[in-house]
């Protein structure tokens with residue numbers, strides 16, 4: 401055999417030889433994961449990590465054998481990350497990933513379908529449309545409902561609000577895409593709760609409305625939007641000659657997991673002629689559970705809904721979708737192009753670029769469909785029940801510790817808590833010291849001015865004993881902080 405035949409080719413090739421080369425490359429990657437240790441994260445800090453990483457020459461003149469590269473990555477990169485499966489990795493909505501998704505992602509990268517045009521992703525386009533149809537049915541949309549995958553909840557919220565802005569302009573005879581903002585845009589307002597995700601503010605900024613266009617509606621103690629306050633806000637806007645172009649309901653706020661009264665918001669959006677967007681990045685997966693879906697009552701009335709698969713659907717990043725009640729609304733954003741979305745394709749060929757703010761885009765629907773099919777609805781719903789149980793269990797444990805309290809009872813995977821006399825600085829030190837020692841990746845936030853800590857339980861396989869250990873660690877750390885000062 402000549403040398404040329406023994407050296408693996410640089411490109412993936414779907415032949416028997418190519419598949420066998422891929423297998424040995426993936427085997428090298430899997431072997432490199434063996435260096436991942438115990439605990440939620442490495443105890444190394446930025447300077448130490450930086451010097452390890454900068455020692456890796458990015459593109460040497462002569463390439464390095466891949467098994468060597470994989471080994472180095474194992475020692476430097478994979479061994480020093482956070483470990484979302486670990487019970488003490490409990491700060492964010494950052495999930496462990498379903499095995500079926502991880503494995504399917506290998507084929508997604510290897511086959512590299514590009515979701516912008518049908519001629520680059522014939523069957524992949526059909527898979528994404530199929531997933532969108534499935535979600536549209538789950539959401540209770542009529543036959544016109546569909547959607548598009550995006551890179552995350554932020555991108556989905558931006559797309560939803562871009563549609564809202566286009567619709568508001570269209571209603572006064574303006575094509576905002578072609579001509580930019582009309583003078584009336586100065587009066588346009590977006591209403592969301594004071595617990596809504598900051599991506600709403602970023603969307604308003606990007607859309608040229610400015611963050612001042614976002615009206616923050618007060619919430620009740622449990623973090624849900626106060627409908628009386630919403631009514632008062634709408635009355636005030638009317639008197640001031642301001643126009644609500646979008647009402648946003650959050651289905652699962654980032655900290656408290658609070659689900660706004662979606663039906664009530666929908667009725668008000670309809671009454672004032674505003675777009676109704678739901679940010680269901682956190683609790684959107686409740687549509688998959690017979691017991692939890694009721695909490696999303698009114699979701700079927702939305703014009704657009706953000707679904708974030710890389711949260712409580714346990715998908716590797718990136719995976720999100722912007723679902724719409726009427727697929728025709730995407731036409732408001734469409735820009736034809738001579739080479740891609742030409743508008744004269746053969747019957748039935750959908751170019752998804754016509755729905756998306758991205759052009760080239762990864763085939764993210766594959767892993768979602770493969771893993772949901774492999775897991776099944778019952779198991780999926782059980783996992784949701786279990787993360788909710790862990791949050792509720794932690795809330796109960798915390799309430800048994802003298803001085804500790806939860807802000808509100810959990811309604812998703814999170815529990816937000818504090819100690820009656822703890823200062824913001826003490827809580828900061830608790831969170832930072834646990835992080836620096838690599839013992840816990842703990843959440844820290846503020847609810848209506850009150851500094852708090854937060855557990856987010858994304859791994860349904862964590863047991864109650866681990867939750868008790870986490871509570872003990874936090875309680876002991878606050879004690880240590882106070883003793884040290």
Ligand SMILES: Cc1ncc(COP(=O)(O)O)c(C=O)c1O
Nearest residue numbers: 552553554555597653654679681
């Ligand atoms: C309610 C809510 N919306 C949107 C986002 C943003 O999602 P992503 O991080 O996928 O952009 C988050 C992130 O936590 C969120 O909690």
